[in-house]
Amino acid sequence: MTDVSERSGVLRRIFSSESDSAPGDSHEQVVLCHDRDSGLKAVIAIHSTALGPALGGTRFHPYASEEEAVQDALNLARGMSYKNALAGLDLGGGKAVIIGDPATVKTEALLRAYGRFVQSLGGRYVTACDVGTYVADMDVIARECDYVTGRSPEHGGAGDSSVLTAFGVFQAMRASAQHRWGAPTLAGRRVGVAGIGKVGHYLVQHLVEEGAQVVVTDVREEAVNRVRAAHPTVEVVADAEALIRANLDVYAPCALGGALDDSTVPALSAAIVCGAANNQLAHPGVEKDLADRGILYAPDYLVNAGGVIQVADEIEGFVFERAKAKAAKIFDTTLEIFARAEADGVPPAVAADRLAERRMADVGRLRSILLPGARRERRG
Template identity: 50%
Template sequence: MALKLVEELAPAGYERLVYIEDEDAGLRAFVCVHSTVCGPAVGGCRMWNYASKDEARTDVLRLAAGMTHKNAMAGLGLGGGKSVILGDPRSDKSEALFRAFGRAIESFGGSYYTAEDVGISPEDMAIVAKETSYAVGLDHGAHASGDPSPFTAEGVFQCLKIGARAVFGTEDLTGRRVLVQGLGHVGWSLAEKLHAAGAALVVTDVNAAASQKAQVSFGAEVCAPDEVFDQQIDIFAPCALGGVLTHETVARLSAKLVCGAANNQLLEPSVAEDLLKRDCLYLPDYVVNAGGIISVAGEVHHAGPEYRAERLVQIARRIDEIVRTSRKEGKTTIRVADEMVTDILAKARKVADAAA
């Protein structure tokens, strides 16, 4: 059976939604292009053992819209998109699958660039790149930027210090109890930085071996995944999957600062109001976790390391601006950030319309 691309009806506000299937290669995937107003859509590929095709579709739609926000706020001259592959990354990977996925990406003609996300490694993306020019986050090549995870972690860490200063009056993290939820590439790198800064780490991961490794490496306390919101902590750093902040979990949260790498941390926007009422400062995830896409953007634009360094600094400055505006106007930080994105996109559309 040959590679099939099935155009689906994209929801209002989205540009394109495509279901991809190659039975011989074992590939089932979605690609969603949310917006190309600011430039070609860029966003990673996630491989996850979704319970259903509908669940995968819902995830790619949410993630693609988040990438539009993330790329706009980081000032990258890029639009937002995302891809997801249905399958278990521990057992379902193959060269045939990734090459078929690469051929599908090539068919978009540069309107969408893919890269690593949850379940996908630079080695996987190198296979994808055998079939397309629009795979980035590579280890090799003229403008290769490698695994974006360390840059994501660095951006989160810099923003966390800005948040700590706003909440506790100092960026000094010595003795601060920080719970890192999820010890994948980004979570582990963030935990390393926090440990070096003197934080008292509490960690959790569905992979018990990762938590035990952090216990040995960082002297971290370990808590079970279902006990996260029962811990007495100063800072919560969600670095696993999204939707962990709900009305119920926020009611149990002791932290005064939330800053982590996970996408879509708020199950719904109204949860931000709960955090504000509890005097817990939430730093919008799509702003703080932009380090990885900044690294990838340097590859897309054929820019050097200075490009990445400058924009990592800009993330922290943007967070400082969001926090100050939030406090001045009494708005949630996510509302402030979303309003900034709306303004950025409106200006980009105006420029595009004038050039048309």
């Protein structure tokens, strides 16, 4: 294991740029994992342990460069800190990425080697599923590691966390509808879902059952065919750009991050943006652009917290009904964020950040008092 904050030129550049960034943007630890025999190349980023061990999934993706992989891990880890804080969990934020195409390089040997790296962190980081990794992969990783959630029910786990992720998104969407239109329902509304993979296809099911008019798109033909077979009334458009420009009431980005940028925001007709994707805002300032256009944005890390609530429940012995009840509270938290945003005259994303940062700072200080020997990064 190599601590890349010391050894990697890529991370030295990133960390030096973070020295001038806002509080909460720095990270406690970043680790580069390399196993020659299996071909493993991975990055584990721990953003904060102020609230507890850092929990976040493992993404398996063919990044174009090491720098791109590291930056994604950093962004995702920070997002997990805010997500876990806003969800009321006693967990910090971390994330890992494995570099490579999971369809061609994922092997038992590689996953087990990765598990040994996670184990070596002694519980500072707890992993779970993410894009490119699945419940079966967590079972393999757990053969080498004690700090794994999202395992199969056969191995005492919670199973597919996409189930409650989609449920949480649906609750946030209902809350958004209540705030915008006065009733917590999507019935009769036209909802566009970009990305109908692990989370998106469950979200489509909720929406169809609610009576929404659903429009979808996905780059993978098999994902489109699965949704068409289950829900023949769903409309399919060619690509994400076509969906953004479609006549929608709600736009739900459920694929990779960066969906909201300087070109997509002006093209949106939707009154609400509420989706499962992480890091939907391509850069700071997009949240203001949305607000200026009168588009209600439900912050992504609030909206998609159902999955982490599900896998976090696994730590104390998974009970689905208990986890679902916690995920249902995303409805109330979403309404609270909208109310705080209006009261403070800020976009919802800013209101959500402030609430999460306050909890990390307050609880972090409390933990430092209770655990005086602990070394913890302070949050302003």
